[in-house]
Amino acid sequence: MEIGQVIGATTLRGFRFVIKEGMEEYVKRDEFVSVKEAVTGNDILGIIKEITISNELLPDEFGRDLRLGDIVLNEGEYPVPTVKILGYEHENGLELPRYGIKPGSPVRLANDEILKRILKQDEDKAAFIGTISTRERVPVYVSINDIISRHCAVLAMTGAGKSYTVGVLIEELLKKKGSVVVFDPHGEYKNIKFNDSTTKVYGVKGEHRIKIETTSLRIGDFSNLIPDITDPQRDLLDEIINNLASKFYEKYDLGIIRKILSLIYDAKDGKEIISDELPETSIKELSKRVGLSTIGALMRRIDRLSRMGIFEMEGTPLEEIVSGNQLTVIDLSDADERLSETIIAAISRKIFESRKLYVKDGEGSSRIPTFLIIEEAHNFAPKSMEDRRILSKSILKKIAREGRKFGVGLCIVSQRPNKLDADILSQCNTQIIMKIVNPSDQEYIRQSVESVTEDVVRDLPSLSRGEAIISGSAIRLSVPVKIRERTTSVGGEDIDIVGEWRKNSNNLQTG
Ligand SMILES: Nc1ncnc2c1ncn2[C@@H]1O[C@H](COP(=O)(O)OP(=O)(O)O)[C@@H](O)[C@H]1O
Ligand SMILES: [Mg+2]
Numbered sequence: 236m237e238i239g240q241v242i243g244a245t246t247l248r249g250f251r252f253v254i255k256e257g258m259e260e261y262v263k264r265d266e267f268v269s270v271k272e273a274v275t276g277n278d279i280l281g282i283i284k285e286i287t288i289s290n291e292l293l294p295d296e297f298g299r300d301l302r303l304g305d306i307v308l309n310e311g312e313y314p315v316p317t318v319k320i321l322g323y324e325h326e327n328g329l330e331l332p333r334y335g336i337k338p339g340s341p342v343r344l345a346n347d348e349i350l351k352r353i354l355k356q357d358e359d360k361a362a363f364i365g366t367i368s369t370r371e372r373v374p375v376y377v378s379i380n381d382i383i384s385r386h387c388a389v390l391a392m393t394g395a396g397k398s399y400t401v402g403v404l405i406e407e408l409l410k411k412k413g414s415v416v417v418f419d420p421h422g423e424y425k426n427i428k429f430n431d432s433t434t435k436v437y438g439v440k441g442e443h444r445i446k447i448e449t450t451s452l453r454i455g456d457f458s459n460l461i462p463d464i465t466d467p468q469r470d471l472l473d474e475i476i477n478n479l480a481s482k483f484y485e486k487y488d489l490g491i492i493r494k495i496l497s498l499i500y501d502a503k504d505g506k507e508i509i510s511d512e513l514p515e516t517s518i519k520e521l522s523k524r525v526g527l528s529t530i531g532a533l534m535r536r537i538d539r540l541s542r543m544g545i546f547e548m549e550g551t552p553l554e555e556i557v558s559g560n561q562l563t564v565i566d567l568s569d570a571d572e573r574l575s576e577t578i579i580a581a582i583s584r585k586i587f588e589s590r591k592l593y594v595k596d597g598e599g600s601s602r603i604p605t606f607l608i609i610e611e612a613h614n615f616a617p618k619s620m621e622d623r624r625i626l627s628k629s630i631l632k633k634i635a636r637e638g639r640k641f642g643v644g645l646c647i648v649s650q651r652p653n654k655l656d657a658d659i660l661s662q663c664n665t666q667i668i669m670k671i672v673n674p675s676d677q678e679y680i681r682q683s684v685e686s687v688t689e690d691v692v693r694d695l696p697s698l699s700r701g702e703a704i705i706s707g708s709a710i711r712l713s714v715p716v717k718i719r720e721r722t723t724s725v726g727g728e729d730i731d732i733v734g735e736w737r738k739n740s741n742n743l744q745t746g
Contacts (some may be wrong), residue, residue: 238262241270242315247332249281249319252342262286262316264697265369265715267345274334277323279318280345280353284690285317319690321712328711329353335501339372349371350601362407364400368702368715375716379411381709382665383606383644386635390652390680391669396701397648398423400667400718401608404646407560408606412560416586416614417608418579422568429562435555438566440547445565447581448550449488450481456580458574459626461536469534471525475499478521483512488548489541493534500530545578553589556582557605572614579615580627583607587634590641604642607634612647613654628656633664653679660684665707670698686694686713 237424241250250270254262266283291311305542320336322329350373361376382404389397401417402424408415409432417424418592437445454473458464464472475495480487495513502508502522508515540546556563565582567575589601609615615627634645635658647663649655653676668687671677677692686706691713694704698715706713 236261236344237341238344239316241336241338241340241342241625243338245336245338247318247320247335250336251315251317254314259314259720261344262314267321267367267369268318269343269345269349269351270336270340272332272334273337273340275332277332278349279323279332279336279425280321280329280349281318282321283316284319286314287317288312288314317561321738324349324353338546354710354714356711360411363719364403364407364705365703365716365718368717371717375705375710376421376715377665377705377709378407379413379709382646383604384639384642385708386638386645386647386662387665387666387667387707387709388652388660388663388684389646389648389667389669390671390676391650391703392671392673392676393650394700395650395669395671395698396703396718397650398610399668399701399721400669400703401610401646401648401719402427402723403723405608406722409560409562412684414557414559414563414603414605415608416562416563416565416582416605418557418565418567418575418582418610420567420570420575420611420614422566423610424562424564425563425566427564429723431560433558433561434564435558435561436564436566437551437556438568439543439570439578444544445578445582446547446549446551447545447578448486448585449546450486450583451550451581452546452577455624455626456577458538458576460574462573463530464536467525467529468536470532471499471529474521479513479517483514487547489537489546493537493541496530496534496537499525500527500534503527503530521722543574545574550577550581550585553585554600557586557601557603559603576615576625576627579609580630583627583634584630587630587638587641587643590643591637594641604644606644606646608646608648610648612649612659613651616645616656616659617649617654618656632656632659635659652676655679657683663707665705665709667703668695669703670700671695 237255238261239252239254243251243254262283266282268281269278270285272279320332322331347370350370352365354375356376356378360379362379363374363376365375367373367375381715389401391397405415409429427434437443439445454476457472458469475492479495480491484491498508498510498518499522502519508518565578570578586605589599592599593601615625615630617625634643638645647659666684666687677695680687681692691704691706701718703716703718704713705716
């Protein structure tokens with residue numbers, strides 16, 4: 236369908252056109268159009284990015300003295316759309332034109348088929364996540380292999396629809412019998428129910444508690460978990476872990492650390508040391524270098540850790556966390572930041588290391604690739620301006636860099652992009668970006684993410700809830716997408732504040 240004609244000077248990047256009478260309704264932002272290239276006759280696809288409307292009776296100079304009454308002004312009013320050229324179809328992709336477009340060329344509405352063809356992916360390996368914003372008939376797919384092996388980032392301000400979109404992605408991955416692990420600081424994912432897949436939920440309290448193998452904790456993990464640990468206590472714990480526990484036990488738990496502390500205490504006290512596992516001389520030697528109060532205080536702190544019931548001899552078996560056709564939710568809503576960091580670090584480390592072992596050396600039983608989703612990622616992989624080291628960051632960085640080789644994918648979700656580690660962000664090769672109004676977040680994304688250009692950034696504030704711009708390696712063409720509806724229940728919806736107040740006041744009156 237012809238909707239207008241090219242006017243003015245054109246370039247290889249874009250052109251402007253005038254609209255044919257009666258075609259105004261089709262001409263809107265983000266609509267796709269096509270024109271013929273001069274010389275080659277190639278069909279060039281473009282997208283309307285701007286519409287300027289001028290009226291010859293109302294030039295800029297009129298300014299603020301405008302008083303118009305009932306004068307008819309439509310005559311001489313010209314909307315002029317600006318089109319950004321996307322390219323012509325060439326070997327499964329789009330190529331930018333080389334010859335240019337002649338002024339006067341007819342402009343047509345691009346037909347759905349072209350867009351479908353360009354966005355098409357092997358359905359066996361693609362996730363259906365929505366439709367083009369301006370074309371409800373054109374489905375948008377992203378490549379699952381790409382999303383997982385080359386990571387993705389979901390970025391937007393609060394309430395724009397990040398978690399909802401991640402839910403859509405999870406649904407699609409589970410349709411392919413995938414393995415997904417989500418670290419969920421707000422407990423938003425635990426209610427997702429599937430017909431043909433399992434949701435397994437672990438928390439930090441109660442019956443289904445996540446368990447972390449104590450032997451896997453390093454001294455940094457301990458000091459992170461015990462924020463009030465003093466330097467002498469830390470040094471003592473360091474010695475116990477590195478020179479005693481890990482030397483003389485294949486595996487240990489907090490009980491064993493506690494037992495070693497008691498032996499040191501006894502040695503200090505002049506009592507006899509009886510231990511089958513540990514050499515008396517080491518205990519005695521260590522006891523000479525610490526004070527009784529340090530030992531006592533460290534004992535109390537280790538007891539406090541024990542009471543959490545999370546750090547044990549054996550961790551939750553990896554096969555239970557990473558399993559085909561399963562969403563595993565690590566619900567961190569009852570954990571503080573430090574505990575969350577430790578859990579994320581410990582589990583990601585275990586998943587990564589065991590996949591590495593399996594892929595490189597064929598050892599262990601980590602047979603399937605998995606996808607890790609980190610909500611509130613700015614807290615767990617922040618830029619280095621922080622005053623303390625964030626434990627989870629180094630392993631997340633490692634996965635971002637090397638996960639591809641071992642089939643461990645990362646999905647970073649954040650409402651504060653400019654607080655994210657730039658390295659990790661730039662390793663996320665697919666971006667799902669939704670409404671963002673904060674200029675410093677916009678600027679940071681533009682700088683850190685290759686596929687995000689100036690004009691993508693310019694569009695971010697105008698996106699509506701549930702609308703995203705998807706770009707990067709998992710999609711053929713960067714397009715504005717209306718995310719599809721979820722098929723599973725959502726959870727974590729906004730609270731209807733006024734409704735709750737009304738309900739409360741009704742209860743007060745009747746009760
Ligand atoms: N594509 C969508 N379709 C319908 N509702 C949506 C969509 N995206 C988000 N919502 C709704 O908007 C609200 C905020 O979405 P949410 O995903 O929690 O935002 P965010 O995680 O970015 O803070 C939720 O109530 C959610 O159900
Ligand atoms: Mg959210």
